[in-house]
Amino acid sequence: MEKFGYAQSQKFDTYASRLMPRKEYFTSGHRACQGCGEALAVRWVTKAIGEDAVIAHATGCMEIVSSGMPQTAWMHPWIHVAFENTAAVASGLETGYRILVRKGKLDAIPKVVAMAGDGGTTDIGLQALSGALERGHNFTYICWDNEAYMNTGIQRSSSTPYGAMTTTSPPGKLSIGQATQKKNMVAIAVAHGIPYVATACPSYLFDLYFKVRKAIETPGPAYIHILSVCPTGWRSATELSVRLGRLAVETGVFPLYEVENGRYRLTVEPPKLRPVNDYLKPQGRFRHLRDKERAFIQRYTLAAYQLLLDKCGAPYPEFPVISETEEESE
Amino acid sequence: MAHRVGMEVSIAVSHAVQMARAEAIAAYPITPQTHIVEHLSSMVANGELEAEFLNVESEHSAMSACIGMSASGARTYTATSSQGLALMYEILFIASAMRFPIVMTVANRALSGPLNIWNDHGDIMAARDIGWIQIFVENGQESYDHTIMAFKIAENHKVLLPTIINMDGFILTHVVEAQEFLEQKQVDKFLPPYHPRFTMDPKRPMTMGAFAMPEMYTEVKYAHQVALTNSYEHILKVWKEYGDLSGRYYHPVERYKTEGAKVLLLIMGSLGEVAEVAVDELREAGEPVGLLKPRLWRPFPFEDLRAAVNGAELVIVCDRALSLGGAAGPVLAEMRSALYPLAEKPAVLGYTVGLGGRDIQPSTFKDIIRLAREELAQGPSQEFHIFGVRG
Amino acid sequence: MSKPMDQYTWQEIEIGGVLTEPGNAREYNTGDWRSQHPVWTKSRCIKCGVCWTVCPEAGISEEPGGYFDMNMYCKGCGICAKECVTGCIAMVPEEE
Numbered sequence: 001m002e003k004f005g006y007a008q009s010q011k012f013d014t015y016a017s018r019l020m021p022r023k024e025y026f027t028s029g030h031r032a033c034q035g036c037g038e039a040l041a042v043r044w045v046t047k048a049i050g051e052d053a054v055i056a057h058a059t060g061c062m063e064i065v066s067s068g069m070p071q072t073a074w075m076h077p078w079i080h081v082a083f084e085n086t087a088a089v090a091s092g093l094e095t096g097y098r099i100l101v102r103k104g105k106l107d108a109i110p111k112v113v114a115m116a117g118d119g120g121t122t123d124i125g126l127q128a129l130s131g132a133l134e135r136g137h138n139f140t141y142i143c144w145d146n147e148a149y150m151n152t153g154i155q156r157s158s159s160t161p162y163g164a165m166t167t168t169s170p171p172g173k174l175s176i177g178q179a180t181q182k183k184n185m186v187a188i189a190v191a192h193g194i195p196y197v198a199t200a201c202p203s204y205l206f207d208l209y210f211k212v213r214k215a216i217e218t219p220g221p222a223y224i225h226i227l228s229v230c231p232t233g234w235r236s237a238t239e240l241s242v243r244l245g246r247l248a249v250e251t252g253v254f255p256l257y258e259v260e261n262g263r264y265r266l267t268v269e270p271p272k273l274r275p276v277n278d279y280l281k282p283q284g285r286f287r288h289l290r291d292k293e294r295a296f297i298q299r300y301t302l303a304a305y306q307l308l309l310d311k312c313g314a315p316y317p318e319f320p321v322i323s324e325t326e327e328e329s330e
Numbered sequence: 331m332a333h334r335v336g337m338e339v340s341i342a343v344s345h346a347v348q349m350a351r352a353e354a355i356a357a358y359p360i361t362p363q364t365h366i367v368e369h370l371s372s373m374v375a376n377g378e379l380e381a382e383f384l385n386v387e388s389e390h391s392a393m394s395a396c397i398g399m400s401a402s403g404a405r406t407y408t409a410t411s412s413q414g415l416a417l418m419y420e421i422l423f424i425a426s427a428m429r430f431p432i433v434m435t436v437a438n439r440a441l442s443g444p445l446n447i448w449n450d451h452g453d454i455m456a457a458r459d460i461g462w463i464q465i466f467v468e469n470g471q472e473s474y475d476h477t478i479m480a481f482k483i484a485e486n487h488k489v490l491l492p493t494i495i496n497m498d499g500f501i502l503t504h505v506v507e508a509q510e511f512l513e514q515k516q517v518d519k520f521l522p523p524y525h526p527r528f529t530m531d532p533k534r535p536m537t538m539g540a541f542a543m544p545e546m547y548t549e550v551k552y553a554h555q556v557a558l559t560n561s562y563e564h565i566l567k568v569w570k571e572y573g574d575l576s577g578r579y580y581h582p583v584e585r586y587k588t589e590g591a592k593v594l595l596l597i598m599g600s601l602g603e604v605a606e607v608a609v610d611e612l613r614e615a616g617e618p619v620g621l622l623k624p625r626l627w628r629p630f631p632f633e634d635l636r637a638a639v640n641g642a643e644l645v646i647v648c649d650r651a652l653s654l655g656g657a658a659g660p661v662l663a664e665m666r667s668a669l670y671p672l673a674e675k676p677a678v679l680g681y682t683v684g685l686g687g688r689d690i691q692p693s694t695f696k697d698i699i700r701l702a703r704e705e706l707a708q709g710p711s712q713e714f715h716i717f718g719v720r721g
Numbered sequence: 722m723s724k725p726m727d728q729y730t731w732q733e734i735e736i737g738g739v740l741t742e743p744g745n746a747r748e749y750n751t752g753d754w755r756s757q758h759p760v761w762t763k764s765r766c767i768k769c770g771v772c773w774t775v776c777p778e779a780g781i782s783e784e785p786g787g788y789f790d791m792n793m794y795c796k797g798c799g800i801c802a803k804e805c806v807t808g809c810i811a812m813v814p815e816e817e
Contacts, residue, residue, distance in 0.1 A: 014806055017770030024779045028794035029746030032777060034754065035798030039777035054530040056398065066746065069546050069738060070723040072537035073746035077530040079401055080539035081424055085394035088386060092356060092398020093530060099353045099382040099404055105523075106403070110532050128394065131387030205774055231798075239799030239812075242775050429737035490736060528739050537740040545726035550738050552731045 030073040031065040035238025037229030038144045041202040048212035056090040058116030059083040061151040084124035087132035090114035094137045112139040118159035119149040133192040140215045140222045146230040154233040158183040164285045171288040189223035196222040198258035203245030227254045235284025247279040252305040264311040272318040339470040340365035340503045346477035348379045349517045354404035356384040356395035360414040361447045362499035363437040389414035393421040400430035403529040412439035412453045426461035431484030432492040437499040440686040448687020449499045455651035455660040463493040464628040466598045470507030489561045498600040582631035584623040591620030597648040608695035642676045646702045649682040658714040680714035755797030757812045765809035772801035
């Protein structure tokens with residue numbers, strides 16, 4: 001199974017795919033790149049959302065590839081306004097529905113879902129998101145994290161990981177690429193005291209699907225941060241998009257967990273963490289990193305993972321051995 | 331029976347919003363709009379207004395939330411001033427392009443820098459191009475009346491454009507005036523419940539806010555221009571209907587003592603009442619002076635203004651805002667442009683007054699008329715003048 | 722049915738630019754993009770449906786009989802072949 005892309009930590013009932021809903025809410029014909037991990041995430045998140053829902057979406061890759069006049073790939077009622085205000089638009093929708101139901105003009109409030117990329121969430125969209133979370137609107141916010149401003153040409157965001165090449169954090173004589181660590185958006189969401197926060201990845205489809213369902217059903221604000229592999233921006237082979245997402249989890253770079261009313265819980269627990277280089281090597285955006293930086297990333301990842309495990313009260317898995325000079329793994 | 335009240339104009343505006351049965355309000359406080367949103371908030375809290383009041387975390391989010399509220403199908407209102415209007419700037423264009431009938435009160439206040447909380451028209455003049463219907467009011471009664479009418483204008487399916495009511499900050503918002511309120515049942519008959527054209531409805535899914543390639547953008551914007559221009563007749567119909575109801579009739583350009591006038595002052599907003607005092611005194615002294623008070627700013631009332639200046643030799647535009655580095659104050663520039671096609675037209679000169687809330691007396695207008703006459707005698711310049719600069 | 726963009730008159734565009742046909746992106750054939758496509762060896766296919774789940778395009782459809790095959794939208798990314806549980810999918814170059 002390993003050879004064809006399945007790790008031991010994958011709790012994957014092979015035939016469960018057949019049980020998943022068949023109706024496509026993010027239709028074929030969208031103009032996403034070949035192998036787009038974000039489009040795959042949108043496809044499944046919109047299926048998990050299901051009927052009786054409306055979507056407010058930020059400017060970004062998924063908005064551009066799906067809503068060029070006169071065509072739309074969205075089956076849901078869908079509104080795009082601007083880049084940084086998705087959470088505010090969603091707040092307005094939710095509020096409007098509430099008064100209409102109160103006045104008897106509407107039977108039921110549809111589920112309100114806000115969607116934005118990492119740019120529209122962790123940077124320019126942070127204020128609107130913080131306001132919406134603080135006000136406690138009954139909505140779900142999904143962040144498609146492809147770790148840069150991809151739609152405008154791969155510029156860095158505060159969600160770009162340490163050492164990654166982007167066009168505005170290029171490696172050079174004086175630079176190793178992105179010099180700061182990825183902003184911990186999940187911790188920010190948790191700090192607002194909302195009932196449900198989770199990370200997810202379409203490589204772990206059922207984990208993602210049921211987390212979205214849980215978020216939608218949870219009264220009050222819910223936030224889900226989804227790792228979206230971008231072969232174009234990450235300079236990885238198009239067929240590796242699902243595999244890379246899996247490697248992100250298996251190396252501890254992007255752990256899958258949920259936080260319910262402040263309580264942390266790992267939802268996918270690799271019994272043994274792979275060396276981060278397994279994740280970094282297939283991506284051209286890390287190609288320039290020397291052993292020194294890779295070792296730093298390895299140490300940092302393990303330290304962050306341990307902190308997370310402590311919060312989850314989960315046992316430590318087997319960790320890879322760190323050496324100053326990284327050996328070839330695998 | 332309509333009843334007369336004496337109250338702070340901000341409170342009267344919030345009563346107008348209440349009587350118009352606004353359903354969803356998203357607002358962020360900024361001087362001098364604060365009393366409007368505070369009172370609305372209080373009415374909602376006491377169940378006097380059946381609405382949701384959303385305390386958003388910035389004006390940008392206020393207008394964004396208003397779009398969401400309008401898209402859900404609720405009758406939507408907000409208010410702001412100055413920096414708040416400037417902050418919501420990018421969303422203003424989007425609200426009108428997406429044709430959401432949001433009503434907004436702008437309590438006109440100077441734009442920073444430097445910071446200044448007092449009244450001029452800098453905020454709204456910087457937002458001329460946003461594609462909204464824009465109306466100016468002069469006093470408390472008009473503030474009340476036009477707020478109610480704004481909803482009817484905006485929500486007309488032949489219009490479907492967001493509408494701004496401009497009222498002078500502090501001079502109107504914080505001043506107690508006598509106003510005549512309509513009865514609720516009169517307002518209900520005049521303004522039926524909002525029936526949106528499109529909403530975010532799972533039973534009828536639509537995609538709103540799709541992007542337009544160069545092949546389509548021009549056509550979409552053309553449709554917007556046509557809608558804004560054509561709203562003129564619908565605005566006049568609403569004003570006529572309200573006039574029949576209340577006895578107060580409003581016009582795109584209000585005229586004051588313009589019969590036989592050779593010199594016309596032109597000013598928008600509450601300072602029109604101060605100018606009237608000057609005109610009265612000058613007329614008493616035998617001077618053929620009159621006053622024009624444009625009320626409808628967008629769509630621009632070209633024909634009304636051309637007709638109103640007919641017979642005058644000199645029009646003196648008193649701007650309340652600047653267009654730095656440009657040919658003239660905003661209203662002056664648009665007036666000159668409007669009169670350009672006429673074979674016979676008066677001279678048009680400009681004196682910008684009352685920036686940052688500087689006090690204006692009737693004597694100011696008399697001084698301006700004197701200066702304008704001197705300038706005209708020397709041969710008019712293309713420049714505009716800021717009146718009363720020391721130094 | 723949508724028309725080519727440059728054929729719309731301003732009157733034909735809905736007020737506010739609203740699009741009233743959900744999912745009409747299906748009119749656009751993304752299959753033109755691909756330079757390779759997946760081929761299933763049915764004898765080794767276990768009809769699990771994993772390929773169908775991992776396609777970002779919804780470019781794989783179930784056939785009667787329970788097997789899966791690409792549809793016209795496939796962009797040729799190769800994820801299905803990489804993720805196939807039994808390895809029964811091969812990516813084959815498009816013939817010209």
